[in-house]
Amino acid sequence: MEFMQIAMKYLPEAKQQLDEAGIELSMELIQPFLSLFTKIMTEAYELGLNDGNNQE
Secondary structure (H helix, E strand, C coil): HHHHHHHHHHHHHHHHHHHHCCCCCCCHHHHHHHHHHHHHCCCCCHHHHHHHHCCC
């Protein structure tokens, strides 16, 4: 859930950049990408956690 809070913190910046590029962004359009981002960040977290545990 913390990953989602971090993503939402940067959402206005991402929206501004997409608007400048002429790409429309709405919550309906971004939802699948946020879900994918959450999966990626969860897997990356688990990989880092396992790596850290193996170094002890």
